[in-house]
Amino acid sequence: MTLQIYNTLSRKKEPFEPLEAGKVSMYVCGPTVYADAHIGHAMSSLVFDVVRRYLEYCGYQVRHVMNYTDVDDKIIQRANHEGRDSLELAQEYIDAYNRHIEDLNILPANVFPKATEEIDQIVEMTARLMDDGFAYSVDGDVYYRVERKDDYGKLSGRKLADMQAGSRVGVDERKEHPMDFALWKSAKEGEPSWETPWGAGRPGWHIECSAMALHHLGPQIDIHGGGNDLVFPHHENEIAQTESLTGKPFARYWMHNGMLQLSGEKMSKSIGNLVTINDFLKEHEADVLRILVLNSSYRSPLSYNDEVLEAATRGLERLRSGLRPALPGAQGAAPALAKALDERTAASKEGFIAAMDDDFNTSSAMAELFDLVRRINQARDESAKDEDLKPAQTLLLELSGLLGLNLAHQVETEIDPADLIAIFEEMRAKLGDAESSQALGVDVGSEDAIRAILKLREKFREAKQWAASDEIRDRLAALGVLVEDNAQGSSWRWG
C-alpha cells in the first residue's frame, strides 16, 4: 500500500506519485498579515506540517514554500487607519507568525516569499498573460479573461454559466465577463504601488501565489495546499493564470483542510469568533492544539470547545504516561508478556503507517498510539523493567515525533524557590527532627528542593502522620508538582 492523497481536483483519493522520483514540491497558502493570527490559521499550518513530516518520513526530499500576503486591501486599510506604513505593519505580523511557527513546533518552510518581494515576477507574468490574450487592461487595472480557459471552474466544480446567475457581487461594467478577476489593481491615493508598462499599481491577490510557485518551485508542483475556503476563487484563479501561461497542469494534488469551528461557525476574523494563537498558548501547550488537529480528519471541520480542549489535554497526558519508567520494584517481564509487547510494537508501527498512508488518517494513527501506550502501561503494571519497555517506548517517541508531538517535553512549572523553602522549613519544624535534614539554601534548585520535601514527607508517612503528609502533597500540587504514592514509594512529576 502506498500513500494515497485525496485530491480536491478529482474528488477522490489517488496514489501519490511526485513529478520527480524522491522529491516533492509543496506550496501552501499562508495568511494575509493584517491582524493577530488565530488557531484556525494554526490548524492549517499544523495540517501541512504533518503532511510534510510524513512525506519526509517516507523518504521524500520536500521543498516547502509558504507565502505571506503582505499587500492587500485590509492591510492598507488598517495601516492607513493607524497612520503607519503598510509594509511595516505587515512585517510585524509576519514576524509574529514566524514565532508562532516556532512555538507550535512547525517545521519552517524552505522559503517564505512575500508578495512585495516578488513584484518583478508578478509583473512579468501579468505582461505575458496580456501578450497571449489571456488578460486585458482597463484604466490601469488588469483582468484575467475567464472565458479563455475552457476548463475554468474545474477545481471548485463550478460552471461559468451557473456562477453568473448566482453572482451576488456588484459587477464592474468595465469587465468583459462578470467573473473576470483582477491580476493587477491600479494605484490609488495612499496605497503602495509599483510602476509597470500599463501604469502604476499593485498586484491582485491570486497572482502572487502563481508567481511565487513558478519562481520557487517551477511550472508544475506536486502538492498545493490551503484552507478549503480558498478553493474558490483563489485556487481556481491560480490554476487559470498559471496554466494559461505554462500550458501544463499546475499542481498534481490539491489538498484542502477543513475549517476550525467555534460555536458552530467557522472561526474567522470577520465574524470575530476567534481565539488567537497567543491567547491559546498562554493557557495551553502547543501539543494540545496539535492533538486537537490530529484527532480528526484534516478535511473535515474541526470542532473547538472546552470539552474538546479538555479531551486533548488529557489525551496528551495519557500519551506521556506511556513514557514513564518501570516501577521501582520491577522484577522483569514474564517471557510471554515481553513477547506480546514486542509483537504489539511491530503491529502498532504497521497500523500507524497504514493509517497515514490512507490520506493522512491521523485519528486512526493516534488510535494506534493510544493502543501502544495502553500496552506499555499494562506491561509496566506487570513488572516489566525499563529494558522490556524500551523498544515500545522508542517507537512511541518515534511515531509521535513524526506527527510533530513532543511527548518527552516536560513543562516545568515556574516556582518561586521561597515557596518551596517555606514548605520545607515549616514541615521540618513540625517533624521536630532537625538532624534528619539539612536546611535548604536559597540557591537550591527546584527539583532538589522538591526531593528534600518529599524526604520529609516520607518520614511523616512512616509515622502514619497522614494530615501532614497530605498537606505537603496539596501544597506541592498547588505549585504544579503532582505527587503520586504507590506500593514502592512516592514519585512526582510536573503537572
Added chain:
RNA sequence: GGCGACGUGGCCAAGUGGUAAGGCAAGGGUCUGCAAAACCCUCAUCACGGGUUCGAAUCCCGUCGUCGCCUCCA
C-alpha cells in the same frame, strides 16, 4: 438561487458492502492510609423514511437538519 460537504454513544471522532477504532466524560472494580496515576470491566446499530442486496452506518431515491464556498478569508 447555484456549487460542495456533512449528520456515528454525554462530547469529539475513525470506519464507505459483511454485522461499529480511539480519546474525553460517566459507572463499577484492582491497587492505595487517603488521593492521584495506571490497569480491568461496562456504556451506540450509525438523522428520518423508502429501495437495492444473502447481507448496508457504508450503494440508490426522498425528507429534515447543519456547515462551507459563491465577497476578504487558513
